[in-house]
Amino acid sequence: MTDNEEKNTTAAAPTDFIRDIVREDLATGKYRPEEIRTRFPPEPNGYLHIGHAKAICLDFGVAKEFGGKCNLRMDDTNPGKEDREYYDSIQEDITWLGYEWDGEVKFASDYFPKMYEFAIILIKKGLAYVDDQSAEEIRATRGTPFEPGKDSPWRNRSIEENLDLFERMKNGEFPNGSKVLRAKIDMASPNINFRDPVMYRILHEEHQHTGNQWCIYPMYDWAHGLEDALEGVTHSLCTLEFEIHRPLYNWFLVPLPLQHKPRQIEFSRLNLNYTVMSKRKLLRLVQEKYVSGWDDPRMPTIRGLRRRGYTPSSIRNFVASVGITKFNGVTDVGVLENTLREELNHEAPRYMAVLHPLKVVITNYPKGQTEWLDAVNNPEKEEAGTRQIPFGREIYIEQDDFKEVPPPKYFRLTVGKEVRLRWGYFIKCNEVVKDADGKIVELRCTYDPETRGGNAPDGRKVKGTIHWVEASHSVSATVREYDRLFKVPEPDVVEDGHDFTENLNPDSLHILDDVRIEAGLAKLPAESRVQFERQGYFVTDRYDHAEEHPVFNKIVGLKDSWAKIIQKEAGK
Numbered sequence: 001m002t003d004n005e006e007k008n009t010t011a012a013a014p015t016d017f018i019r020d021i022v023r024e025d026l027a028t029g030k031y032r033p034e035e036i037r038t039r040f041p042p043e044p045n046g047y048l049h050i051g052h053a054k055a056i057c058l059d060f061g062v063a064k065e066f067g068g069k070c071n072l073r074m075d076d077t078n079p080g081k082e083d084r085e086y087y088d089s090i091q092e093d094i095t096w097l098g099y100e101w102d103g104e105v106k107f108a109s110d111y112f113p114k115m116y117e118f119a120i121i122l123i124k125k126g127l128a129y130v131d132d133q134s135a136e137e138i139r140a141t142r143g144t145p146f147e148p149g150k151d152s153p154w155r156n157r158s159i160e161e162n163l164d165l166f167e168r169m170k171n172g173e174f175p176n177g178s179k180v181l182r183a184k185i186d187m188a189s190p191n192i193n194f195r196d197p198v199m200y201r202i203l204h205e206e207h208q209h210t211g212n213q214w215c216i217y218p219m220y221d222w223a224h225g226l227e228d229a230l231e232g233v234t235h236s237l238c239t240l241e242f243e244i245h246r247p248l249y250n251w252f253l254v255p256l257p258l259q260h261k262p263r264q265i266e267f268s269r270l271n272l273n274y275t276v277m278s279k280r281k282l283l284r285l286v287q288e289k290y291v292s293g294w295d296d297p298r299m300p301t302i303r304g305l306r307r308r309g310y311t312p313s314s315i316r317n318f319v320a321s322v323g324i325t326k327f328n329g330v331t332d333v334g335v336l337e338n339t340l341r342e343e344l345n346h347e348a349p350r351y352m353a354v355l356h357p358l359k360v361v362i363t364n365y366p367k368g369q370t371e372w373l374d375a376v377n378n379p380e381k382e383e384a385g386t387r388q389i390p391f392g393r394e395i396y397i398e399q400d401d402f403k404e405v406p407p408p409k410y411f412r413l414t415v416g417k418e419v420r421l422r423w424g425y426f427i428k429c430n431e432v433v434k435d436a437d438g439k440i441v442e443l444r445c446t447y448d449p450e451t452r453g454g455n456a457p458d459g460r461k462v463k464g465t466i467h468w469v470e471a472s473h474s475v476s477a478t479v480r481e482y483d484r485l486f487k488v489p490e491p492d493v494v495e496d497g498h499d500f501t502e503n504l505n506p507d508s509l510h511i512l513d514d515v516r517i518e519a520g521l522a523k524l525p526a527e528s529r530v531q532f533e534r535q536g537y538f539v540t541d542r543y544d545h546a547e548e549h550p551v552f553n554k555i556v557g558l559k560d561s562w563a564k565i566i567q568k569e570a571g572k
């Protein structure tokens with residue numbers, strides 16, 4: 001299954017309090033459907049991750065469901081280096097997730113001139129002033145939740161003086177940090193965000209988009225609501241930490257000549273266990289080479305998940321299943337894995353691949369002969385049909401599927417016992433061939449020609465069925481088996497003097513470089529998802545896979561093995 005074949009399998013989004021608000025706004029006639037507008041505002045300083053996917057599915061999803069539009073706005077209010085890489089990847093990832101933004105990509109910095117004009121309006125209304133205090137002084141006089149802050153000595157400057165100083169700030173007459181523009185609200189407000197928040201700071205730095213045009217840059221709280229208003233955003237959806245900023249978001253909009261007033265609504269962030277999601281930490285994993293890059297299949301980035309084999313619909317369905325609430329919580333990463341597993345169980349065609357090959361010679365099968373057996377491609381999906389697989393004198397089975405000294409209840413192959421080859425015959429092991437070190441290098445078996453297709457005419461039963469591939473037609477492949485990147489549920493939580501990288505799972509990647517696969521698997525295009533029978537789900541690598549050298553990444557196992565391990569550890 002490739003993305004192009006991917007059906008639109010996203011479950012209808014369950015409703016939630018945000019969708020209820022939009023529905024209400026339509027019902028009361030506050031907005032017509034085509035007026036509904038949301039925005040997704042990433043800061044282009046990193047790659048998008050699964051947490052962003054939650055915001056994307058919500059922002060774009062709500063707009064789409066109600067007949068509105070969603071803007072993609074690069075939140076570039078902080079000057080920084082041009083990072084084309086991030087800017088491009090953000091767009092590519094959103095498109096891959098199945099969403100489309102309205103019109104051109106927007107930039108917060110496009111509104112700098114308008115914001116400057118608006119700031120002048122606030123100054124003229126006596127609602128903003130230039131403060132000469134340093135950042136430390138401002139912090140020190142802000143007060144605490146229990147005590148009021150202290151008025152700045154510059155708080156009562158005249159409007160004329162403020163206008164003059166603000167213009168000179170913009171013109172570059174003052175050094176970094178020497179002045180700020182602050183809103184004049186209330187230094188005793190119980191909401192600390194109302195204690196004369198900073199609107200502009202001086203930074204003589206080149207901006208990735210506006211170059212050296214500006215040396216004053218707006219703060220988030222001042223900028224965000226204006227951007228939303230100027231774009232006609234009706235519902236500005238953001239994460240819960242902005243809830244306490246909402247009164248300020250609204251306060252800034254009131255005195256300005258804006259035709260449209262957006263509404264900010266907060267929802268809880270997505271947190272996953274066994275995962276870190278802060279951009280700073282993800283960047284460290286890349287820079288310090290704990291992973292191969294932003295798209296390493298162990299990374300929680302959209303492109304890491306993509307390379308791991310996640311489908312856009314599995315991510316959308318996962319986000320829908322987590323739901324939109326006001327309560328912060330931690331979601332088990334097993335839920336994400338399970339969403340994909342369920343989808344792949346229905347969609348992914350099944351093949352046989354032997355990860356740790358052991359050669360088996362069928363001594364009573366004629367040399368040089370090949371026959372073709374029918375194999376069902378997906379028992380969960382009849383229309384997937386059947387394929388023909390070769391059988392011959394030499395086959396490979398999994399090393400683990402043979403034991404010279406079988407443990408109790410071992411139903412696979414052992415000397416003197418029979419096992420069923422999937423879609424094939426019963427075989428019986430007669431002899432074990434070892435090398436000088438005593439390592440088993442080959443089995444000599446016989447097959448029962450009467451059991452073709454997997455049943456004996458005399459009704460004799462075998463308990464075990466194992467997968468296999470015929471040796472001469474099989475192809476060698478590389479398989480990368482991935483495990484969780486972190487070995488503890490909360491990798492972020494570390495004691496003083498320790499670092500989250502100490503929680504990395506040292507065993508999260510195994511490379512198997514002589515896996516024997518059915519030849520048809522090599523011909524699959526990149527990003528094809530399949531099941532290897534009895535092993536799990538695998539995807540042909542987006543970059544490295546080629547017919548001459550097939551490369552598969554393990555997506556997930558057939559069952560949630562971690563749930564079992566955790567239960568075992570808990571003594572259940």
Ligand code: ATP
Binds near residue numbers: 040280
């Ligand atoms: P950082 O604070 O690490 O710079 P950020 O999470 O604020 O990153 P942005 O690029 O500003 O990153 O995020 C864009 C949008 O994605 C924001 O609206 C933000 O609320 C949302 N978002 C980010 N992380 C999550 C998350 N874990 N769950 C839900 N939404 C998220």
Ligand code: MG
Binds near residue numbers: 043
């Ligand atoms: Mg941010």
